[in-house]
Amino acid sequence: MKSTNESTHFIKEIFHGIEFLILLRVNRDSKKFIDPLLDDFCQSLNKNTKLSNKYSNDQIPLFSIYSNIPLLTEKRTIQQIYDSVQEIESNVGHHWPLTYILHPIETSKSNLYYPIRLEISLKIEEYFQRLLFGKKMFKTLITSKTTEILECYLPEQFNLQKEKVSSLKKEFDEKRMEIGKLILEVRRTNAYEQINHYEILSEKYQTNLKRQNEDLSFHITTLKQKSDFINQLTQRGFQYVKIEKHFQFQQRETDQSLEKQLVKEEFQRILCSNDFLNETNWTKLNDLLNEFNEMKKKDNRIKLFYIDFTYSTFQLNEMKRFPLNSFKPILSQPRAISQSNRREEILHILFLGKIHSGKSMLINTFADFLKSKKRREIQKNFSINNLVIPFFHLIENEFEERQIQIGPKDSNENSDKKGQSFTQQCRSYSFHLENNQQVSLIDTPGFAEHDEKVMQNILSVVNRLTHINAICLIIDSNEKDFNCYQRSFAQLFNYFQENILQNFFICFTKCLSNNLDERRQQSIIKSISPKLQSINRENLFQFDSSYLIQSTIQQYLGKFGFPNASSEQSQSMTFEQWKRFLSQIRNNTNQRYLAHHQGLQNQQILRPEIRRLIRPIFEIIRNLLRNQILFQFSLSYSIEIRFKPLDFNCATCHSCHRKSKQIGPFWIVFDSTHQFSNKCGTCSCPPNQHIPISSYLEYYPSDKPFKYIPSVIQSPIENLVRESAYLSNWLMRTSQQQNPEDLFCLYLERMIKDEHYVLEKKPYNKFNAKLYDLLIILRDQYIQHYGKANTHEWKDLDDIQNRIDKIRNDPILSEQFHENN
Template structure:
């Protein structure tokens, strides 16, 4: 029912070893054929045992582990099969002479058979994956190797050119009854190893066990009642074909999703790939549970406890339909991702950069102008080709025309960057393929005379980056708190914060501004800002500030999330024409710096180079409590910079600015009709005046001193 070696017969058996002179079987199979579609059958395992292995009733080892071969078999796959029987060890003649055999087996009443013969030798299959070119030349070499093994010819010449050809084989996986053979990963060494050990029978291993049923040895004394219930050949064939198809598809999916696609995509399209990997785990769990059920039923059938219908019914159950449908769907997804990976390689080979528009954080309600602004960012030395997989498929002629046009423009203007923007994975529906800027615009000339100052804003989660942007814009707009109170707050980013009110210290949640899916205020400890987003507002008559708000580091989801956020940030700013500065936002009285700060600075220097240090700006918020000074955070930063490998990072009065966002929060709270005491209002007014002074100094630094 479930074959298992129970132990040794506790008696001295006389075994006889005979050296065999059998001929070698050595075959070379090409691709997926009738012979190679069932690998267990190819190596000579009988039907009943094959079924037990597939259902994991019996765990495969040695050459039977070929069932675990993970790759798909195609026209580039080759199988080099070798089998050689060198000796046979038998105790059967001695065993049948024994008397009182019941005493030999009564220690374990489960025993049904005894191993009476062991055939030893070499059994191996090398599965070889060829490159898509040079097949004919490599096949000729493989045939020479096969002939050498079959006829025991050690002196077949192999030139350095031949060795070089063999080294171009993509992969060689060996399954064998000899462990040292299974560890070899190139076909030349497999060939040499077999020739080396062929006549060394001590290095050979077990090939076949010959079992004799106990009742045939001693029908009178055996206590076992052997049940010879067997499945019909037709039933086994149907079982096997159905189960092997499922197993093969899942094995191929596993390799594609967890090995081939990550290598092909190179950290691109992480979201759809991760979703596909999670779906695969769910299918795999369903499959494992189903196989466990079928295996248990098959064992019960072999014990004559259930009818064959019980086994076949589960093969035709809704669960199996779900597994099949889910596997087909996931195969389609993996096919699409493979096509996308190959498209990205094709685009890059023709000079394109690939950009996944999902990183823009678009929603169904995003408008086209907003998306154009995000992509162009006042930079017309880049040409964007916006499309989706669906549009590419439906309008292939137009896609090819756009593609050719952009390559031609790049040839005419080598300084032009051409970027393929893929909207396939966005929530926003791109209805037609577009080129940005449009033909009416001149690529090298900005639309207006406004000069943009691009500043990247970085800081720990919860430090108040989004609030700082709002506060800074209001400090520049209103010189006094009276002016601000007479107007509505200038809210660039929706705000949400908790404010303590009245003498009872009640807390009120203050929200202001339109709902923005990019600002998630509901998960404490996680960054409120979900994606990079740029915000533009005038800071003088001549210049506009484009400040890029970013997800905060120190996210409670871990360092890995911080590294993912840094990748998102670099991807976003990579499409900016230039960056004027990087502004780090801190609170003035922290006890220790965030541990991710070191990695953050390291990645910034790796991305921009050492000169980026001259473009660092340091801003402190909530600075009213430290009299608008950096407070205890300053010595921590100085110590940090002193220990950092890159020295001379500027950090002084010139590039350091202190603000207080509480006066802006007070302004927002007034919109909710909250009442404050006069003394509280006086404090907010003082804070506003100092923050306006710092904002004006900051503006002058950005406009006149930062380059």
């Protein structure tokens, strides 16, 4: 039968009303209350009287409610449902569609009703969805608590986003009636000229609206994260202070002059930072916050302040603490460790393991272990608020299946992507022990079968630490597949060499329900690597987190009771193992770190780190040049660049056709992003035409002018080109390939090729033509610096690391350097 896209019926009438279905949880005690309650519910609705109060919510628990009214589905008690139904019933405007009357077009007395073309209806639907996007985001992310915090501390930023949302909502209200009349006219006349020329349905308007939504999404999410951070600060006893744009700071302020302007009272202790420094130095921030809290504990007169420079024109290059005479200098370089100050050092312990092996939950048990000195105090004192990392729990029953998050809200934990780690990025959690000692447990993303870059990213983070005291490999005692562990341990061993075994620990999880005897342990260890068989038996541990999971879920569901025997056994096992673990770490005679000379800056980590710098370096330079050109043409706006993280194993293909798009006066060629492992899953182009990437680029026209004059950015660009040439020269010298390629120069050539491609299509675009000329000059400068690098004598790997740090710490570049490497 031949299919047709023509409409066969039209909606003649719509009936509105209220419909709902309540599911009650029936047990032995509640059976006798069900019928009287339902009878009372129905009669009270009919007579418009109050619902009887003799049936409590505990006697008849509500399981779920389904309704055509979204508001009703949020209610959790019979009384709440009844009150809402009465309120909605009296307000016809709150009724939702119940039924529709369809009329066949063929039997209609008139032929006035023509079907709307599918592409037009989809455009209209997409348009209205985008108009409501901001309102939905606000409802989802911005709670009453978040609103309270933002209105108090960030009113300017919050009101700006609210105005954008209100503007979109206003357009929705205005255009709904206008487009409705237009559709009715089209259906009567079948004349599409008017709707085809309707501006808001044009591709240009829709694209601009999409860009507004993306920008709105970015800012609302950022505000939500900032609100959570401010809330955490206040809970830790800090007063949050935002440095306004108009605050009189000079860019060349010394620490002494800053202190003079900021410190007003004797007992003030001030931490200065901004969002970028916090994001890129999370471990350091956490350590400093703990340090401030410890000062407050020792002297209650102290007042803690967090001063935020995010919104100031003053560029803060590092976190600062005031008054200066109250703090020891923050040492950015590793220092020699003497026996006398060993106890004051932070114990850095790295947790590694496959996805869902229990790393994060194990850290939660450690936090619980420190807070519960006696076993009998656990159930009494334990609270969901004690969790330092949230976890996800699947609720399954005959009616539904859903995953809930329990614990503190944390954007670093995400369960949306199946088959990937909940933990998104490396993050450290600091704890204070007795004798003024501090331990930092570093949680990491779990490695999976096809995520080969996970270990590279982890080692890149490790490379920035001053030292590592121990590495803990976390293994689920039920694990059967050890391919991921084999590959990851091989990378670890190549990185740290033989010294790794002295500081290596293996922690088995979920051990209560499994018979994990010594034979089974050795079998698992041998499956990972024969090298591990020489590991000290004292470095093997068995944990079980089930007691904490059960207690937390019971509290979340509002159920309280005494722990059962298995829960007590689980807790006892875990606490005993933590005691032994800390003792082993402290008494370990080989605790002189896995230090820099043992591999923290070896070539195997520096080479991929340098390669990951190439793309962001040159793309940021190219965008700086774009804004320099806009400035020279006296245009009062700029172009922003953002690096959006991609899933692992993505690449851009140089052979496939790439789309170009106009952003402001520039035409920009965008990457062709493909899924790529050993071969491309998107195209059939050769593998050597695919360049691995960890993010894709987005560009946004901004109504703000470029804040740097061309003479200011020239020096940073020249420095960056010079350092790039030297790093590239080192890569070429140390390459084991017979004919290595200069990857930096290749990327420069590719950018020049992009602009040449644009000029072939748009030969009269003076902006792209100017950019093309500047990139040619940039390439010539690079070649000159590369020639000078040929005579450079590399002293050691510290020389390489210093050049990498010099690139990352450049003040102009660092504010745009947001790629997640």
